[in-house]
Amino acid sequence: MARPKKRFQQLIEEIDRTPWGPAEQALVSEAVALAVEIGDERLEYEARMRQTASANMGGATDVMLNSFAWCLAHHEADPQRFPADLDNGGADLMWQFKWMAASLRSSPAFSQDQIAAVLDDMEKHYRAGGLGLSGVLTARFEDAWDAGRIDEAETLRVQLEATPRDDHSHCDACGRSQIAGFFADTDRDAEAIVLVEEMIEGGFSCGEEPEHALSRVLLPYLRAGRFDEAKTAHLRSYRLAKDNPDNLRIVANNIVFAALTGNEARALALVEKHIAWLAHDGLNVDAHFAALAALAVALDRVTAAGYGDTPVRGADSPALVPFFGEHEGRWSAAELAASAWTAADRIATAFDERDGTDGHARSLGRMRALSDEQYDVPIRSDAFVAPAPSTAPVDADGWFERAMQLAQFGAEHETLDALPRALEVEDPYKRAQLLSMRLGILIAFERADEALELLPQRIAALRAAGRDEQAALEEHLGLATFGIDTPEATADLEDAIADAASLPAWSRGDLALSRAALHLQAGEADAALDLAELAARSFAEADDTRLANTTTLVAISAVLRKGDMEAATALLDRFLSQEDLSTGHRAQALQTRARVRGGGNSYAEGAADADEVCRLLAELGATRALGDAHLLAGALWEDADEPEKAVSRYRLAAHIASEGDGDSTGVDFRLARVMLRAGDAEEAAELFGDVLQREEEADVAAGSRAMTASMLARSLSAAGEFGQAVGAHSYASELFGQAEEHADQAMSMTEQAKILARFDEHDDAIELLESAAETVRRAPEAVGALSEVLHSLGQAYGGRGDERAFALFDEVAALAQQHEAEWLLADVTDSRGRALAELGRIDEAVAAALTAADGFAALGDLGSAGGSELFAARVLAGNDRAADAVPLYRSTIDHAADHPPLLQVAALELGNVLESLGRHGEAAEVRALVQS
Structure with a gap:
C-alpha cells in the first residue's frame, strides 16, 4: 500500500x-x-x-x-x-456548517424543520467547542433574510454587528457583501454602496468576492445616478463571475443591469451564454429563482425593444425542459420571457409555502416593478443588428439577376446558393450562363469531378439557345474555359486561341479571358494584360457589356499585380465613372479601390469605398461577402484613426461571422483591440477574455494566445484592474516562452514589472526585469524590445542608486545611435541624469538632463524637453542652488506653452524659488501665469 x-x-x-x-x-x-x-x-x-x-x-x-x-x-x-x-x-468542519444551512434553505425540498435542526446542531457544536457565535448568528441571519422574515433578520444583523468577530466569522469581503445585499434588498441603497466601496478600497476579496458585492450594488448605483460607477462595477463583476456556473446569482444581477440600461442586445447575449447554468446544480433552486426572474426581466426588455421574435439560442436544450416545458421549435424571446415568469412564480410559491411567508412573492414583485425603471448607460460590446435591406427575388428571372450580380462581385458561396432557384428560368441562354457560373465555381472549389458531370448540361443549354459554335468549342475543350489549370487544358486553350479567327467574337473573347485568368493566377501579369485587352475588344464587338466589364476588372488586377498603383487607380476611377456598371461589378471595383487606397495610406477614402461596398452587398443579400466587406471597412477606419467607426463595422462583421461559419474569434479580437483604442477598456477586457477562452478551448497556438493574453493585460491595466493585469501579463509571458518568441516574452515581463513598481514592489519588479533582460538578449534582432527592456532595467537600477544602470544606458544609447533613433537617445540621456542625481552627482545629472532637453527640443517634442529641464531645475533647487535653477525653470515655462499641466507645475515651483530668493515681484508675476 x-x-x-x-x-x-x-x-x-x-x-x-x-x-x-x-x-x-x-x-x-x-x-x-x-x-x-x-x-x-x-x-x-x-x-x-x-x-x-x-x-x-x-x-x-x-x-x-x-x-x-x-x-x-x-x-x-x-x-x-x-x-x-x-x-x-x-x-474546517465548523466553518463548513455555515454552508449546510444555506444549502438546505436553497431548495424547497428541505423543510423549515430540517433547516432549523441544522442551525441548532451548528450552535450546539460551536458551544461545545468553545467557539464564538458570530458564525452561528450569520447563518441564522441568512436564514431569516432568505425566508422573508425581514424584521427578524434586521434584529439578527444588529446582534451580529455587536458580536465580537472570531475565526468563524465571515471574512471582511463576504461579511460586507452579505450586509450590502441585505441593505439593497431593504431599500437602504446608500448604506449598501458605502459598504461595497469600503470593501473595494480595502482590497478585500474572497472566493466569489468582490464580484458578488459589485453585482449587489448595481441597482443602487443606478438609482443614485452614479452611472459611471455602475458601468464599471457591472463590467468588473461580470468579468470575474462569468466562468463559474456557481455564480448564477451574480450573473443574474448583471443580466438585469444590462436590461435596465438600454443594453438589451447585451442582456440577450448574456442570457444565451448562461442559460445552460440553470441545469448545473439541481438543488440550488433559490439561484434558479433569481436567474429565471432575471431572464424574464431581460427578455421582456428585448421584446419591448422590438426583438421579441428573436430566437434565444440554447433555450431548446433538453436539460432546460424542467424549467420551461416542452416547446415546438426554437424559443423566441417573447415566448421564453412568459415561460420564465411562470417558472419563477412556481418556485416562489413552493418556497413561500415551505417558509410560511410571502418573501419570494415580494421578491418577484420587485422584479416585475423594474419594468418602470430605465437608465441610459451605453455598453458597446453587443448590439442588435438590423436585417440587411435585401428584398428576395420573387421569381426565377429575379433569381437569375441576383445570381448574375453575385457572380460579378465574386461572391461564390452566395452565387451557388442562388443558382438552384435561378436555374428554373425558361430562357435556355440564361440557363447556359448560370451553368457557366456553377462550372467556374466548382473548379475554383477544386470539385472538378462534379464540374465534369455538369458540363453536358451546359453544352445542351448552349445548343438550345442556338449557340452551336460555342457548344462545339466547349465540347472539344472540356473544362479548359472554366478555369481548370492543367497542362493539357492550357495547351488546348492556347491552340484554340491560335485558331480562333473564324470563331464568333464572343467565343474569341471567352477564350482570351479564360487564358488571361490563368496567366493572372500564375503571376504572369503582362501576358494576362495582353489577353485581357484582346478579350475586351472581342466582347465589345459582340456587344456584351457585362463580360467587357468583367474583362476590365481582370485587366485592373493585372496592372495591380505589376505594381503600378497609379495606373490601376486611374483605371479604377475611370471604370467606376461608367454608367453601365452592374451592382456586382461596381461593388467589386469599389472593394479593389478600397484596398488600393489603404495600401497608399489613403485610409479614410478607402474606408468610404468599403462602406459603399457593404451597402451594395447588403442589397444583394451577399451575407458572407458582406462580413468580409465590413471587416475591410473596420480595418481601414482603424488605420484612419477613427476607432469609433471601426467599432461599428467590426461588430457587424462579428455578428455575421457568429451566425455562419466565419472566424468570429478573429473578428472579436479586432473588435476588442479597437474598443481599447477608443477608450472602452472595460468592454475590451471582457471581450479579450472571451477570445482567450475560445482560443484555449480550440487549443490555438501558444503565440496567438499569448498575443490575446497580452492585449487582455493592457485592457485590464487601462481599466485600473492592476492585480488582474499582472496575472494576465504573467500568463502572456509564459505562452510567449512556449512559442519561443523571446522579444514578446521579455516585453510582457517588463510590463508586469512596471505595474509591480507602481505599487512599490520594487524587489519583485527588478527581479522580473533582470529575467526579461536575459530573455530579450536571445532575440538581438528585436532592437525595439531590447532597448525597451534594458532601458527599463536601467531605470529601475538608477532609482536605487545602483551603478549597474550606466552600463545599460550606454548600451541603449549605442543602439539608438546605430539605428538613428534620436528620441530614444534623448530619453535614455534623461534617464542617465535621473540616475546620476540619485547618486548625488549633481553637476553631471544637470548636464545630462539639459542634453536630453536639447535632444527633445530638436525633434519638436517641447513637452519632453520641458520635463527634462524641470527635473534639472528641481535638482539644483533641492541642492541649495536656487539661483541657478531659475533660468531652467524659465526655459521650462517657455517649452510648456502648449502643455498646461507642465506650465502650471513649473510656474508654481518657480514662484516658490523666487520667493525664497527674496524676489517677490518676480514671484508674483510668475504665479500670475497659473491664474491667467
Missing part, C-alpha cells in the same frame, strides 16, 4: 495549490476514490473535507451535503482521529 499512499499525498498537495475549478474538482474526486480503494478512513476524511469545500465553490450541492454528513458523523464518533480542523489552510 506504500505506493498508493504516496500517490494520495501527492494528490492532497496538488489539490491544496490548485485554484478552484474543474481541474481541482477532478483531483479531489481522484483523491476520494483512492482513499476508498486504500480502505483508510483517515485518508478518506482528509479527501472528503476538501471535497466539501470544492463542491461548495463549484455549485455541486448534492456532493457537498453528502460529503459534509460523512465527515461530521466520523468527527462525532472519534474527534481525535477525525479533528474538525485539519489545519490545511482550508475551511
Whole structure:
C-alpha cells in the first residue's frame, strides 16, 4: 500500500495549490476514490473535507451535503482521529456548517424543520467547542433574510454587528457583501454602496468576492445616478463571475443591469451564454429563482425593444425542459420571457409555502416593478443588428439577376446558393450562363469531378439557345474555359486561341479571358494584360457589356499585380465613372479601390469605398461577402484613426461571422483591440477574455494566445484592474516562452514589472526585469524590445542608486545611435541624469538632463524637453542652488506653452524659488501665469 499512499499525498498537495475549478474538482474526486480503494478512513476524511469545500465553490450541492454528513458523523464518533480542523489552510468542519444551512434553505425540498435542526446542531457544536457565535448568528441571519422574515433578520444583523468577530466569522469581503445585499434588498441603497466601496478600497476579496458585492450594488448605483460607477462595477463583476456556473446569482444581477440600461442586445447575449447554468446544480433552486426572474426581466426588455421574435439560442436544450416545458421549435424571446415568469412564480410559491411567508412573492414583485425603471448607460460590446435591406427575388428571372450580380462581385458561396432557384428560368441562354457560373465555381472549389458531370448540361443549354459554335468549342475543350489549370487544358486553350479567327467574337473573347485568368493566377501579369485587352475588344464587338466589364476588372488586377498603383487607380476611377456598371461589378471595383487606397495610406477614402461596398452587398443579400466587406471597412477606419467607426463595422462583421461559419474569434479580437483604442477598456477586457477562452478551448497556438493574453493585460491595466493585469501579463509571458518568441516574452515581463513598481514592489519588479533582460538578449534582432527592456532595467537600477544602470544606458544609447533613433537617445540621456542625481552627482545629472532637453527640443517634442529641464531645475533647487535653477525653470515655462499641466507645475515651483530668493515681484508675476 506504500505506493498508493504516496500517490494520495501527492494528490492532497496538488489539490491544496490548485485554484478552484474543474481541474481541482477532478483531483479531489481522484483523491476520494483512492482513499476508498486504500480502505483508510483517515485518508478518506482528509479527501472528503476538501471535497466539501470544492463542491461548495463549484455549485455541486448534492456532493457537498453528502460529503459534509460523512465527515461530521466520523468527527462525532472519534474527534481525535477525525479533528474538525485539519489545519490545511482550508475551511474546517465548523466553518463548513455555515454552508449546510444555506444549502438546505436553497431548495424547497428541505423543510423549515430540517433547516432549523441544522442551525441548532451548528450552535450546539460551536458551544461545545468553545467557539464564538458570530458564525452561528450569520447563518441564522441568512436564514431569516432568505425566508422573508425581514424584521427578524434586521434584529439578527444588529446582534451580529455587536458580536465580537472570531475565526468563524465571515471574512471582511463576504461579511460586507452579505450586509450590502441585505441593505439593497431593504431599500437602504446608500448604506449598501458605502459598504461595497469600503470593501473595494480595502482590497478585500474572497472566493466569489468582490464580484458578488459589485453585482449587489448595481441597482443602487443606478438609482443614485452614479452611472459611471455602475458601468464599471457591472463590467468588473461580470468579468470575474462569468466562468463559474456557481455564480448564477451574480450573473443574474448583471443580466438585469444590462436590461435596465438600454443594453438589451447585451442582456440577450448574456442570457444565451448562461442559460445552460440553470441545469448545473439541481438543488440550488433559490439561484434558479433569481436567474429565471432575471431572464424574464431581460427578455421582456428585448421584446419591448422590438426583438421579441428573436430566437434565444440554447433555450431548446433538453436539460432546460424542467424549467420551461416542452416547446415546438426554437424559443423566441417573447415566448421564453412568459415561460420564465411562470417558472419563477412556481418556485416562489413552493418556497413561500415551505417558509410560511410571502418573501419570494415580494421578491418577484420587485422584479416585475423594474419594468418602470430605465437608465441610459451605453455598453458597446453587443448590439442588435438590423436585417440587411435585401428584398428576395420573387421569381426565377429575379433569381437569375441576383445570381448574375453575385457572380460579378465574386461572391461564390452566395452565387451557388442562388443558382438552384435561378436555374428554373425558361430562357435556355440564361440557363447556359448560370451553368457557366456553377462550372467556374466548382473548379475554383477544386470539385472538378462534379464540374465534369455538369458540363453536358451546359453544352445542351448552349445548343438550345442556338449557340452551336460555342457548344462545339466547349465540347472539344472540356473544362479548359472554366478555369481548370492543367497542362493539357492550357495547351488546348492556347491552340484554340491560335485558331480562333473564324470563331464568333464572343467565343474569341471567352477564350482570351479564360487564358488571361490563368496567366493572372500564375503571376504572369503582362501576358494576362495582353489577353485581357484582346478579350475586351472581342466582347465589345459582340456587344456584351457585362463580360467587357468583367474583362476590365481582370485587366485592373493585372496592372495591380505589376505594381503600378497609379495606373490601376486611374483605371479604377475611370471604370467606376461608367454608367453601365452592374451592382456586382461596381461593388467589386469599389472593394479593389478600397484596398488600393489603404495600401497608399489613403485610409479614410478607402474606408468610404468599403462602406459603399457593404451597402451594395447588403442589397444583394451577399451575407458572407458582406462580413468580409465590413471587416475591410473596420480595418481601414482603424488605420484612419477613427476607432469609433471601426467599432461599428467590426461588430457587424462579428455578428455575421457568429451566425455562419466565419472566424468570429478573429473578428472579436479586432473588435476588442479597437474598443481599447477608443477608450472602452472595460468592454475590451471582457471581450479579450472571451477570445482567450475560445482560443484555449480550440487549443490555438501558444503565440496567438499569448498575443490575446497580452492585449487582455493592457485592457485590464487601462481599466485600473492592476492585480488582474499582472496575472494576465504573467500568463502572456509564459505562452510567449512556449512559442519561443523571446522579444514578446521579455516585453510582457517588463510590463508586469512596471505595474509591480507602481505599487512599490520594487524587489519583485527588478527581479522580473533582470529575467526579461536575459530573455530579450536571445532575440538581438528585436532592437525595439531590447532597448525597451534594458532601458527599463536601467531605470529601475538608477532609482536605487545602483551603478549597474550606466552600463545599460550606454548600451541603449549605442543602439539608438546605430539605428538613428534620436528620441530614444534623448530619453535614455534623461534617464542617465535621473540616475546620476540619485547618486548625488549633481553637476553631471544637470548636464545630462539639459542634453536630453536639447535632444527633445530638436525633434519638436517641447513637452519632453520641458520635463527634462524641470527635473534639472528641481535638482539644483533641492541642492541649495536656487539661483541657478531659475533660468531652467524659465526655459521650462517657455517649452510648456502648449502643455498646461507642465506650465502650471513649473510656474508654481518657480514662484516658490523666487520667493525664497527674496524676489517677490518676480514671484508674483510668475504665479500670475497659473491664474491667467
